[in-house]
Amino acid sequence: MTKVTELTGVEVAKHKSADDCWVIVHGRAYDVTEFLPEHPGGSKIILKYAGKDATEEFDPIHPPDTLDKYLPKDKHKGPVDMSTVVVEKQEVLPEEQERMKRIEEMPLLEQCYNLLDFEGVAKRVMKKTAWGYYSSAADDEITLRENQNAFQRIWFRPKVLVNVEKVDFTTTMLGTKVDIPFYVTATALGKLGHIEGEVVLTRAAAKHNVIQMIPTLASCSFDEIMDAAGTDQVQWLQLYVNKDRAITKKIVEHAEKRGCKGLFITVDAPQLGRREKDMRLKFTDEGSNVQKGSGEKTDNSQGAARAISSFIDPALSWDDIPWFKSITKMPIILKGVQRVEDVLRAVEVGCAGVVLSNHGGRQLDFARSGIEVLAETMPVLKKMGLDKKIEVYIDGGVRRATDIIKALCLGAKGVGIGRPFLYAMSAYGQDGVERAMQLLKDEMEMNMRLIGARTIEELNEGMVDVRGLFNHGVGPTNHLAERVYDPLASPAQRER
Numbered sequence: 305m306t307k308v309t310e311l312t313g314v315e316v317a318k319h320k321s322a323d324d325c326w327v328i329v330h331g332r333a334y335d336v337t338e339f340l341p342e343h344p345g346g347s348k349i350i351l352k353y354a355g356k357d358a359t360e361e362f363d364p365i366h367p368p369d370t371l372d373k374y375l376p377k378d379k380h381k382g383p384v385d386m387s388t389v390v391v392e393k394q395e396v397l398p399e400e401q402e403r404m405k406r407i408e409e410m411p412l413l414e415q416c417y418n419l420l421d422f423e424g425v426a427k428r429v430m431k432k433t434a435w436g437y438y439s440s441a442a443d444d445e446i447t448l449r450e451n452q453n454a455f456q457r458i459w460f461r462p463k464v465l466v467n468v469e470k471v472d473f474t475t476t477m478l479g480t481k482v483d484i485p486f487y488v489t490a491t492a493l494g495k496l497g498h499i500e501g502e503v504v505l506t507r508a509a510a511k512h513n514v515i516q517m518i519p520t521l522a523s524c525s526f527d528e529i530m531d532a533a534g535t536d537q538v539q540w541l542q543l544y545v546n547k548d549r550a551i552t553k554k555i556v557e558h559a560e561k562r563g564c565k566g567l568f569i570t571v572d573a574p575q576l577g578r579r580e581k582d583m584r585l586k587f588t589d590e591g592s593n594v595q596k597g598s599g600e601k602t603d604n605s606q607g608a609a610r611a612i613s614s615f616i617d618p619a620l621s622w623d624d625i626p627w628f629k630s631i632t633k634m635p636i637i638l639k640g641v642q643r644v645e646d647v648l649r650a651v652e653v654g655c656a657g658v659v660l661s662n663h664g665g666r667q668l669d670f671a672r673s674g675i676e677v678l679a680e681t682m683p684v685l686k687k688m689g690l691d692k693k694i695e696v697y698i699d700g701g702v703r704r705a706t707d708i709i710k711a712l713c714l715g716a717k718g719v720g721i722g723r724p725f726l727y728a729m730s731a732y733g734q735d736g737v738e739r740a741m742q743l744l745k746d747e748m749e750m751n752m753r754l755i756g757a758r759t760i761e762e763l764n765e766g767m768v769d770v771r772g773l774f775n776h777g778v779g780p781t782n783h784l785a786e787r788v789y790d791p792l793a794s795p796a797q798r799e800r
């Protein structure tokens with residue numbers, strides 16, 4: 305078999321302009337000239353690596369099979385002899401030196417006593433763009449804060465003198481027995497926070513018998529994440545529906561073949577929300593050239609996400625559900641339902657479940673919290689005798705086991721947790737995620753005892769006081785106005 309001659313770094317370096325642009329990714333050269341104007345993250349970020357190795361920049365944002373899937377074969381220029389590629393010494397910016405210093409001084413993992421501790425550490429040690437992407441939410445981030453505030457408007461009515469020597473908080477979710485009623489929810493771009501990406505969450509979840517929901521927009525490929533799973537570990541697929549239904553069908557069928565046990569169709573993101581914190585931080589890094597007064601309506605805060613999410617179909621509707629039921633046997637759950645009327649519709653069309661969720665506040669600002677929609681929904685389902693017909697989950701703002709217990713008292717089957725595991729992973733890797741999961745288990749055991757419940761089945765709405773839940777009272781403090789609205793808030797703008 306003839307050995308394919310490798311290109312040299314010198315040859316690739318010749319293609320370094322906007323009208324002749326090659327980049328190297330994972331040791332192979334690609335001609336991206338024609339793709340430049342289409343890159344929703346803008347052409348500037350690609351031109352920065354024209355004629356050079358772009359792997360480090362490419363990896364966290366794009367699933368590994370992106371170029372195979374989307375770049376025509378004739379643009380694949382073949383393997384490069386990487387020993388001939390000149391690696392430019394990147395000068396370490398003062399800000400990066402600062403960050404390195406904070407990493408040296410960061411608290412020991414054992415000094416993290418709850419999920420919010422991980423957030424505090426991650427904020428200090430993560431790259432700004434990564435922190436921006438993970439922490440940001442839509443518009444004024446009111447819903448982001450409401451997700452946590454809503455839990456704080458629910459109070460317990462604990463039972464006493466119950467023999468709680470033995471406490472068992474195992475349960476089933478979509479028929480799978482789990483140690484504790486939470487799952488790792490789908491959050492995109494895992495490699496922004498950790499070089500290995502989502503497989504870190506997979507391994508930690510396997511150790512704690514926790515279900516992982518695999519995101520469509522993962523940095524790792526779907527098969528990498530499935531391959532990293534433990535032998536009998538259960539995983540679900542989160543699906544953004546593609547305008548090209550043939551692609552969606554292929555993804556769903558492959559996931560079922562690989563053993564996924566649930567199809568979670570995301571229904572709250574016909575378009576990605578506007579995440580201004582993310583936008584500002586992207587601006588200081590390498591804004592795309594579309595920003596340069598082009599007046600084009602390009603929301604670069606979606607630069608990264610938009611580069612891999614412009615495929616999402618805004619035309620998705622209830623009419624599509626029968627088609628999904630025809631292409632898979634997996635239970636179908638709608639993720640991002642936000643009103644009881646749609647829960648009833650989901651029962652009607654035969655969905656196995658819903659996730660009451662506002663996408664972690666990243667979509668429609670002023671959407672209500674999942675826990676509030678749950679408190680609206682369950683009494684209606686019970687009254688209509690439908691509460692056993694569908695499994696109801698919530699996510700958003702879950703940071704304590706008491707949040708999980710409140711959700712279960714109100715009738716949820718389980719809860720999804722997003723950012724805390726991303727922060728734990730970004731700051732401390734797999735050990736961090738495992739500690740976060742263990743902390744929740746310890747809190748769960750203690751609080752089940754204190755509320756007077758020996759099993760999940762004993763949790764009920766009589767154990768919570770939700771009178772204040774629906775009264776939003778004074779809106780969540782608008783921290784954004786204090787810290788971010790000042791257009792000179794980020795260093796780059798100050799230097800202009």
Ligand SMILES: Cc1cc2c(cc1C)[n+](S(=O)(=O)[O-])c1c(=O)[nH]c(=O)nc-1n2C[C@H](O)[C@H](O)[C@H](O)COP(=O)(O)O
Pocket residue numbers: 437438439451489490491492493519520521542570609639661662663664665666699700701702720721722723724
């Ligand atoms: C934090 C985060 C959440 C994302 C997320 C990315 C991040 C960084 N992404 S996103 O890029 O499109 O916005 C997804 C996603 O891929 N698909 C999805 O269904 N939900 C996505 N979500 C929402 C997530 O599944 C949960 O609904 C949300 O994280 C729950 O709130 P907490 O973070 O407070 O736990």
